[in-house]
Amino acid sequence: MSTQSTADAPPRKRLTAEARREVIEQAALKVFAERGYHGASVDEIARRSGVTPPVVYDHFASKLDLHKRLLQRTRDELLEMWREHLAGEEPAEERIPRALDAWASYVQEHPYAPRMFFHETTGDPEIQAIHAEVQAQARVALGAILGREPGAEKVAGSADEEALEMAAEVMRAGLTGLAIWWNEHPDVPRERIVATAVNALWIGFERVRHGDTWPT
């Protein structure tokens, strides 16, 4: 009974370094997402990769290093995604749904990704920096949607920087929450998620744009 393969991976197969690395990254993504950084054990990551712990260290310098690379990878993918789908000069009515559809596709294909950015608990400054960076980028992306529309800055009292940042943060956290809710309710079709997201965001956009805010 030396080979048990407790979970995901096939029962011990010799892979190329690159392939094994990919398997480990996928497994680690899940474990970190489920248990958090400290709660995740290298042992479990290894088991779910169909491998023993030392193999993990053939590919990553340390647990922290593995975590860091996953964050960076996810950050890059998200950034690329926003860059790709937020561009263009169409009006917001088309651009926003398109961007959020792309976002939904991403979280559908990477169900564990959003959880990794939900709460920072390592205490490691380098990792805190990545977290802060990702969140800031998301806020910028969303802030662009909310604020860069023509007319925004002309409206009285509607859009100082800080207000924009707060609104974007509400959206960012809201979307992340929705993504996590979604992977607990996988039956919900993507269009419904997109619709919810569009409504939430859209709305904020219209409000901030028109300066139609409370208190009246």
Next chain:
Amino acid sequence: MSTQSTADAPPRKRLTAEARREVIEQAALKVFAERGYHGASVDEIARRSGVTPPVVYDHFASKLDLHKRLLQRTRDELLEMWREHLAGEEPAEERIPRALDAWASYVQEHPYAPRMFFHETTGDPEIQAIHAEVQAQARVALGAILGREPGAEKVAGSADEEALEMAAEVMRAGLTGLAIWWNEHPDVPRERIVATAVNALWIGFERVRHGDTWPT
């Protein structure tokens, strides 16, 4: 140098059991919020309470038990808060700002509370249950705001249960994110937070109520 009192608490003072317990709970709240469940060590909680680890065990059966009690306590306080400020028969225009002002007061007085509910990482089923319960209650509270208004269910396609739940989840997560953002930017006055929250929520309320949703 036996007494170092590395942080918060006064340098070793003999307290009544009740008082010490309170000190420990406050310290633990911070540490859990900062580091997450697994990242928090009993040792650090004890130090920040001006005491050694065994004393923690005079008051709580285990680290998990301590965590559980903090969650329950916070849950009860939040529930009480919603119950108190969401009642009444005034129109939404008054009730919502009032409820969110109360919410802002709570997170201002308990800056570490929101972080405890942001991400579950213990894996303990009992704790998962508390988390789920708190989030469900928050969704119910917010869902009540969004949905229970007269007219809501009469509008075509606007408010099936699931859509309501999703919208409420976006709001819930958004508010939680805002709360955390706030305690990283403590200078921002409460009125601004409340205003942001009201706008985010309010808006959702209006939209769902009018069935004025995307896709058009």
Next chain:
DNA sequence: CTCGTAAGCTAGTGGTGGTTAGGTAAGGTA
């Protein structure tokens, strides 16, 4: 078939962290 490379293993090590046993002394009470 042979052989070298490299993927993966077994078996440990050091350290940390939750937890407990048993003793010390502070402070109210008689």
Next chain:
DNA sequence: TACCTTACCTAACCACCACTAGCTTACGAG
């Protein structure tokens, strides 16, 4: 002042976990 309760400590245990040294064996090249 003597005493008893109890808040708090010191010292240790043990399980778990990140990480490493060194061996084994699968596989592709010749």
